[in-house]
Amino acid sequence: MAEQMTGAEMVIEALADQGVEHIFGYPGGAVLPIYDAIFQQDKVRHILVRHEQGATHMAEGYARSTGKCGVVLVTSGPGATNAVTGLTDALMDSIPMVCITGQVPNPLIGSDAFQECDTVGITRSCTKHNYLVKNVNDLPRVLHEAFFIAMSGRPGPVVVDIPKDVQFALGAYLRPEEVGASRHRSYKPHREGDLNAIEAAVELMLRAERPIFYTGGGVINSGPEASERLRELAELTGFPVTSTLMGLGAFPGSDPQWMGMLGMHGTYEANMAMHDCDLMICIGARFDDRITGRIDAFSPNSKKIHVDIDPSSISKTVRADLPIVGDCGWVLEEMVRIWRSKTNASRAEAIAPWWKEIETWRKRNSLGFKNSSSVIKPQHAIRRLYEATRGRDVYITTEVGQHQMWAAQHFPFELPNRWMTSGGLGTMGYGLPAAVGVQVAHPDALVIDIAGEASVQMTMQEMSTAVQYELPIKVFILNNERMGMVRQWQELLHGGRYAHSYSESLPDFVKLAEAYGGVGIKCSDPAGLDDAIAEMINVRRPVIFDCVVEKHENCLPMIPSGKPHNEMILPDHTEDIGSIIDAKGRALV
């Protein structure tokens, strides 16, 4: 006999049954019954945020660093609309999230009631799926289905909108095993790829002379085993490996086969190899425009194998010669098995000329920069941060902009789930709350938000959350008093007319940290950087580190918009940077 309880109690019960330990939320009129239920239990721990957007990014950081589902609880109206940015971010980056929103009571829906908004209407295009639950008897099924949909297939955010009268209503609670996976028989993601296609892929790999693995966030989403299989396959084949921003950590940054990130701010060797390869093995990446550059000149002479769990990602922008729809981990495992069954011999000799060519590209040292003894170079700051944190249990989040790209370039990762960044949506303000979420999941780890002074002010209020829950996050701000990437594009594209891209009236970040109850550290002298970083790491409290860096540094290398992979701007460019992009390229984003 199913247990009778209120809708609000069902929410807590369902969260507990789904293995949820932490939720990120903010109370309000339309979710008070659920907050009352939270008050009377200790299965699920609630983290009180300072803004609903913060809650969504915390849930993203939590999810991405654990592989679990992030859970958000917000009220109706502004609570829901404030969550929209994080929902969209999670959709773009395929992050599993369940967001429970309160709604005005059923009889008031459609009456423009206080704090009413059409939550399912607003979030329809920024969620994987969403629900308005009008009857308490539907609630258990919907809640369990929400988790199933968020976590399975290509993960994504799911909104469950619950009117206040449904939260008060009594109904029968059903456990996950009692409701089945999904009422939607139409939703059946499949993990298993077509074995014939996988075998054909291995055949192509065995014949390739200029192959490359191009991996993405799908490998991370598939779980740590997928990263293991990728490493195994790379070792077996001896092929070079590059990755998108979202896929960093799936392959170790210290491995000689690692080429660095590819794309707009990727390494010269990764982009040249993508352009000149004869076989591209794309695993869990989606040929985003930041990766491809000019699409009609993208890797013109290669056969393309594309492994993705989402059929709509295949041949969306770049035509795949050999599509494989399936889970990355599953397909990689089969690739390893089939490769082993076909050969014991190494392909090293066959691809030696390819590696030789790659080495000449590597010698260009595309991540090089001119260091300085008078001013801290941002790249240098990240490299010192990396050195200081080596061997520690470290997680990195970022905001969006130059600092994000520099972090991706200069902070290598050995493990998956260690790198949290907003790739698809490019949400400034992501990193600080994401760090809070990561620290909630990993209380003893070293969690650092590599930030810019502009981005970090978008969600700075979450410092208060970090202080409240004693989460010792480190906010490492590369402060150039500019919206660096905007400034760079203005230099590149708009004749150096720097419209509104400088940060005036910046707060004193040290005082700000102290005002929040955290620790503030400022450093502007390259000679004092290492000591200051060490001080930051050793403080077991939230820290804002104001690292004052060179103001006009450009983030290079760069594929300018409208250009193909083999026309990068390298750090040793001599041309005037403003004359590189033609009129057509200027219109691009």
Place this chain on the structure above:
Amino acid sequence: MSAHLQPSGSAYFLAAETQTPERHTLSVLVDNEPGILARVVGLFSARGYNIDSLTVSETEHEKGLSRITVVTVATPKVLLQIKLQLERLVPVHKVHDLTAEGKALERELALVKVAGAGEHRVETLRLAEAFRAQVVDATTESFVFEVKGKPSKIDSFIALMVPLGLVEVVRTGLAAISRGSEGM
């Protein structure tokens, strides 16, 4: 206007489109639940796809299924994307490209109001008969015809009615089904 302020085309597909757009009829089998039409229509508008005609109705009540018939104009590449994007929606069961799968049956119904007097009235009725259009309302100055068939037939009928005093037209949009014994 200086060069850098001139607008250009699409940001991502710099290559000129080489495929020509085709008109296709898609049949979409969905769970009949609140918001499903908004999901489908929203997907079309959000991704910039065209809708030429749209018909929705519940078709299997016990199973809670509806069928949506969409007529769209797109290049083959985009048509495939439309199908795959529709299939991503959780309540969508199947999407069939009826045009690609062979000659599907396509029918539409229109109500056509024509006003006139004298010779025009006689001619109107004669043409209506030729098109097997039924008179469903009549006054001394007007007729309302019900005409059904292929969209091209309805187009022709409406075109003929224009000089005879066409007042207004309402069309149901397309209902389409595949030929033969196979179901969706």
